[in-house]
Amino acid sequence: MRLFGVFSTFFLSALMVLSTAPVANTREAEALVIERAEIIAGRDGQTDRAYVTIWNGGESPVSIIDVSIAGYEDVRVVTAAETTRVKVTDAVLTIPAKSELLMRPSTVYFEMRRTNPLTVNASVEIKIEFDNKRNMIIATSPKTQGTFTDHHHRREG
Template sequence: MNASFVRLRDRRTLPKSGGDSGAQVTASDELSVEHAEIVLPTIGRASATGYLAVWNGKRSQANLVSVESPAFESVTIYKMEQDGGIARKRRVEGILPIPGNAELLMRPGGVHLLLTQPKETLSSGDAVELTLVFDSGKRIAATATLLAVGTSVTDHHHGDGDVTL
């Protein structure tokens, strides 16, 4: 398992993202998606990059198989891996496991989505639908916000209780 993308949570109530340590959100006993964002491609490129967080509040592992979007021809899951000191982007083949009571964090330099060939003109601020598909047959709908090139994605962090695998 790659330490760059799965973090365990040791509590059921987590500090809210965004640095507001006083606010609380309660972890779900199911799968949930937060901070779905897609950075639009630069002019002349046909691929956008997507990021999101998937919380697995179940005790058992959830296996992400794919992500779909009606707004793009294809959506592929990639991850960055070190190979002889060089970072290389590799397509995730098969499943992407999310252990029970853990969170998959998609972010730059780690796991991310490559969304190719938009089916219509997309602009910053628009929203597109994503569907996460799991090997159990479960499908989770999420709405992703489109961000302009150069915009930072949400820094998703739940506090000091994180344990990196």
């Protein structure tokens, strides 16, 4: 009987650990928000660009490990200052805790090649994978050149 009591105490303790762990992860995941996503069409055969704003309100930094965009291939991270183009899987895009990643034409953005003809105002899904095992999808519509809108997280209160 004593063995059953030890086993049941161990089992209940393990169950409590398992049931509380996802709560913390869920809170962290809920703190990660894609606030904005835009796709701007390139001119005359140039590659298109995507800009996102992601708020990380969590207690830990998160990194983007992959990005896929419906209707596009060869998504790369471009840093405007260095004019480097790197595959997303080879880039380091870390969003510190309580901070945001704000992509702009003058800083950093995604560049990609269309696999289908451009349909302005059609819905396109952008899937972003993070190192915390979270995947997020946001829909946006491709826009013509020169229509970039600036947006970033503003603290309230």
